[in-house]
Amino acid sequence: xxxxxxxxxxxxxxxxxxxxxxxxxxxxxxxxxxxxxxxxxxxxxxxxxxxxxxxxxxxxxxxxxxxxxxxxxxxxxxxxxxxxxxxxxxxxxxxxxxxxxxxxxxxxxxxxxxxxxxxxxxxxxxxxxxxxxxxxxxxxxxxxxxxxxxxxxxxxxxxxxxxxxxxxxxxxxxxxxxxxxxxxxxxxxxxxx
Numbered sequence: 447x448x449x450x451x452x453x454x455x456x457x458x459x460x461x462x463x464x465x466x467x468x469x470x471x472x473x474x475x476x477x478x479x480x481x482x483x484x485x486x487x488x489x490x491x492x493x494x495x496x497x498x499x500x501x502x503x504x505x506x507x508x509x510x511x512x513x514x515x516x517x518x519x520x521x522x523x524x525x526x527x528x529x530x531x532x533x534x535x536x537x538x539x540x541x542x543x544x545x546x547x548x549x550x551x552x553x554x555x556x557x558x559x560x561x562x563x564x565x566x567x568x569x570x571x572x573x574x575x576x577x578x579x580x581x582x583x584x585x586x587x588x589x590x591x592x593x594x595x596x597x598x599x600x601x602x603x604x605x606x607x608x609x610x611x612x613x614x615x616x617x618x619x620x621x622x623x624x625x626x627x628x629x630x631x632x633x634x635x636x637x638x639x
Contacts, residue, residue, distance in 0.1 A: 457628060457631075460624045460628055461530075461591050462594075463624060464532075464533050464624055464625070465591065465596050466598050467618070467621050468533070468542055468599060468621075469598060469599020469600045469603070470602060470613055471536070472600045473604075474600070477543055479543070486541070486544055487547055487548060490548045495552065495555060495559055499523040499524055503520065506519050513572045520564060520567035520571075521567070523563070524560045524563035526549060526556045526588070527549045528588070528592075530625070531549065532545045532546055533625055536618070536621070537622060546593075549588075550593055553585050553592075556585065564578050
Protein backbone atom coordinates (compact mmCIF):
# COMPACT_ATOMS: atom_id res chain seq x y z
CA UNK A 447 0.00 0.00 0.00
CA UNK A 448 2.71 2.49 1.00
CA UNK A 449 4.73 1.55 -2.08
CA UNK A 450 1.73 2.16 -4.36
CA UNK A 451 1.01 5.53 -2.74
CA UNK A 452 4.66 6.49 -3.12
CA UNK A 453 5.03 5.45 -6.76
CA UNK A 454 1.54 6.49 -7.84
CA UNK A 455 1.26 9.87 -6.12
CA UNK A 456 4.21 11.18 -4.14
CA UNK A 457 7.01 10.47 -6.61
CA UNK A 458 5.19 11.95 -9.64
CA UNK A 459 4.16 14.97 -7.55
CA UNK A 460 7.74 15.57 -6.41
CA UNK A 461 9.01 15.27 -9.98
CA UNK A 462 6.29 17.61 -11.26
CA UNK A 463 7.26 20.26 -8.66
CA UNK A 464 10.90 19.94 -9.67
CA UNK A 465 10.00 20.32 -13.35
CA UNK A 466 7.83 23.36 -12.64
CA UNK A 467 10.80 24.91 -10.87
CA UNK A 468 12.93 24.25 -13.94
CA UNK A 469 10.30 25.92 -16.10
CA UNK A 470 10.68 29.11 -14.07
CA UNK A 471 14.11 29.60 -15.65
CA UNK A 472 13.00 29.06 -19.27
CA UNK A 473 11.79 31.36 -21.97
CA UNK A 474 10.49 30.49 -25.43
CA UNK A 475 13.83 31.77 -26.77
CA UNK A 476 15.62 28.87 -25.06
CA UNK A 477 13.63 26.38 -27.11
CA UNK A 478 13.79 28.43 -30.32
CA UNK A 479 17.59 28.31 -30.07
CA UNK A 480 17.41 24.51 -30.12
CA UNK A 481 15.30 24.56 -33.31
CA UNK A 482 17.59 27.10 -34.98
CA UNK A 483 20.75 25.21 -33.94
CA UNK A 484 19.65 21.55 -33.88
CA UNK A 485 23.17 20.07 -33.91
CA UNK A 486 23.27 19.49 -30.14
CA UNK A 487 19.84 17.79 -30.15
CA UNK A 488 20.80 15.56 -33.07
CA UNK A 489 24.12 14.55 -31.47
CA UNK A 490 22.39 13.92 -28.13
CA UNK A 491 19.67 11.78 -29.71
CA UNK A 492 22.13 9.76 -31.80
CA UNK A 493 24.27 9.09 -28.72
CA UNK A 494 21.30 8.29 -26.52
CA UNK A 495 19.34 6.15 -28.98
CA UNK A 496 22.04 4.38 -31.00
CA UNK A 497 25.51 4.68 -29.51
CA UNK A 498 24.49 3.82 -25.93
CA UNK A 499 22.59 0.61 -26.86
CA UNK A 500 25.51 -0.52 -29.07
CA UNK A 501 28.00 0.07 -26.24
CA UNK A 502 25.74 -1.79 -23.79
CA UNK A 503 25.40 -4.68 -26.24
CA UNK A 504 29.17 -5.06 -26.41
CA UNK A 505 29.48 -4.71 -22.61
CA UNK A 506 26.92 -7.50 -22.16
CA UNK A 507 28.74 -9.70 -24.69
CA UNK A 508 32.24 -8.79 -23.49
CA UNK A 509 31.55 -9.47 -19.81
CA UNK A 510 29.46 -12.55 -20.56
CA UNK A 511 26.45 -11.28 -18.60
CA UNK A 512 23.63 -13.70 -17.93
CA UNK A 513 20.73 -13.41 -20.36
CA UNK A 514 18.54 -11.62 -17.80
CA UNK A 515 21.21 -9.06 -16.93
CA UNK A 516 22.04 -8.49 -20.60
CA UNK A 517 18.39 -7.83 -21.45
CA UNK A 518 18.09 -5.55 -18.40
CA UNK A 519 21.17 -3.60 -19.48
CA UNK A 520 19.76 -3.23 -22.98
CA UNK A 521 16.43 -2.09 -21.52
CA UNK A 522 18.21 0.59 -19.49
CA UNK A 523 20.17 1.74 -22.53
CA UNK A 524 16.98 2.06 -24.58
CA UNK A 525 14.94 3.91 -21.96
CA UNK A 526 14.49 7.64 -22.58
CA UNK A 527 16.10 10.15 -20.25
CA UNK A 528 13.90 11.36 -17.45
CA UNK A 529 13.14 14.23 -15.12
CA UNK A 530 16.08 13.50 -12.84
CA UNK A 531 18.50 14.19 -15.70
CA UNK A 532 16.77 17.54 -16.20
CA UNK A 533 17.22 18.34 -12.51
CA UNK A 534 20.91 17.42 -12.55
CA UNK A 535 21.37 19.61 -15.61
CA UNK A 536 19.65 22.50 -13.80
CA UNK A 537 21.67 22.09 -10.60
CA UNK A 538 24.93 22.00 -12.55
CA UNK A 539 23.95 25.07 -14.61
CA UNK A 540 23.75 23.04 -17.83
CA UNK A 541 21.52 23.62 -20.83
CA UNK A 542 18.23 22.51 -19.28
CA UNK A 543 16.16 23.52 -22.32
CA UNK A 544 18.28 21.14 -24.38
CA UNK A 545 17.86 18.41 -21.78
CA UNK A 546 14.07 18.84 -21.59
CA UNK A 547 13.91 18.83 -25.39
CA UNK A 548 15.92 15.60 -25.52
CA UNK A 549 13.61 14.04 -22.92
CA UNK A 550 10.50 15.02 -24.90
CA UNK A 551 11.78 13.94 -28.32
CA UNK A 552 13.35 10.75 -26.99
CA UNK A 553 10.12 9.82 -25.19
CA UNK A 554 8.22 10.04 -28.48
CA UNK A 555 10.86 8.10 -30.42
CA UNK A 556 10.99 5.48 -27.64
CA UNK A 557 7.59 4.26 -28.85
CA UNK A 558 9.53 2.72 -31.74
CA UNK A 559 13.09 2.27 -30.49
CA UNK A 560 12.46 0.83 -27.02
CA UNK A 561 10.39 -2.20 -28.15
CA UNK A 562 12.79 -2.78 -31.05
CA UNK A 563 15.93 -2.78 -28.83
CA UNK A 564 14.35 -4.80 -26.01
CA UNK A 565 12.83 -7.36 -28.37
CA UNK A 566 16.17 -7.67 -30.17
CA UNK A 567 17.88 -8.22 -26.80
CA UNK A 568 15.34 -10.87 -25.75
CA UNK A 569 15.74 -12.69 -29.07
CA UNK A 570 19.54 -12.46 -29.02
CA UNK A 571 20.40 -13.10 -25.38
CA UNK A 572 17.48 -15.32 -24.32
CA UNK A 573 16.82 -16.98 -27.70
CA UNK A 574 13.13 -16.35 -27.09
CA UNK A 575 10.30 -15.24 -29.35
CA UNK A 576 8.65 -13.21 -26.59
CA UNK A 577 7.66 -9.69 -27.59
CA UNK A 578 7.38 -6.72 -25.24
CA UNK A 579 4.95 -4.08 -26.55
CA UNK A 580 5.38 -0.41 -25.71
CA UNK A 581 2.84 1.08 -23.35
CA UNK A 582 1.68 4.37 -24.85
CA UNK A 583 0.18 5.29 -21.47
CA UNK A 584 3.66 5.52 -19.94
CA UNK A 585 4.79 8.02 -22.58
CA UNK A 586 1.74 10.18 -21.82
CA UNK A 587 2.61 10.01 -18.11
CA UNK A 588 6.15 11.22 -18.83
CA UNK A 589 4.75 14.19 -20.74
CA UNK A 590 2.30 14.98 -17.94
CA UNK A 591 5.04 14.84 -15.30
CA UNK A 592 7.74 16.63 -17.32
CA UNK A 593 6.36 18.92 -20.00
CA UNK A 594 3.16 20.18 -18.41
CA UNK A 595 4.89 21.43 -15.22
CA UNK A 596 7.71 22.98 -17.28
CA UNK A 597 5.09 24.84 -19.32
CA UNK A 598 3.42 26.05 -16.11
CA UNK A 599 6.76 27.36 -14.83
CA UNK A 600 7.38 29.10 -18.16
CA UNK A 601 3.91 30.66 -18.00
CA UNK A 602 4.65 32.03 -14.52
CA UNK A 603 7.92 33.48 -15.85
CA UNK A 604 6.20 35.06 -18.85
CA UNK A 605 3.63 36.73 -16.56
CA UNK A 606 6.09 37.85 -13.85
CA UNK A 607 9.84 37.69 -14.43
CA UNK A 608 10.42 39.19 -10.98
CA UNK A 609 8.50 36.38 -9.29
CA UNK A 610 10.33 33.74 -11.34
CA UNK A 611 13.71 35.26 -10.41
CA UNK A 612 12.75 35.41 -6.73
CA UNK A 613 11.65 31.78 -6.78
CA UNK A 614 14.73 30.51 -8.67
CA UNK A 615 17.12 29.96 -5.74
CA UNK A 616 14.53 28.59 -3.28
CA UNK A 617 13.21 26.24 -5.96
CA UNK A 618 16.75 24.98 -6.72
CA UNK A 619 17.24 24.23 -3.04
CA UNK A 620 13.79 22.63 -2.76
CA UNK A 621 14.46 20.57 -5.90
CA UNK A 622 17.71 19.23 -4.46
CA UNK A 623 15.95 18.42 -1.20
CA UNK A 624 13.12 16.69 -3.08
CA UNK A 625 15.69 14.62 -4.96
CA UNK A 626 17.41 13.57 -1.71
CA UNK A 627 14.02 12.80 -0.13
CA UNK A 628 12.97 10.67 -3.11
CA UNK A 629 16.26 8.73 -2.98
CA UNK A 630 15.87 8.17 0.77
CA UNK A 631 12.28 7.01 0.39
CA UNK A 632 13.25 4.59 -2.37
CA UNK A 633 16.11 3.17 -0.27
CA UNK A 634 13.89 2.84 2.82
CA UNK A 635 11.14 1.25 0.77
CA UNK A 636 13.58 -1.31 -0.68
CA UNK A 637 14.89 -2.19 2.79
CA UNK A 638 11.35 -2.99 3.98
CA UNK A 639 10.84 -5.51 1.18
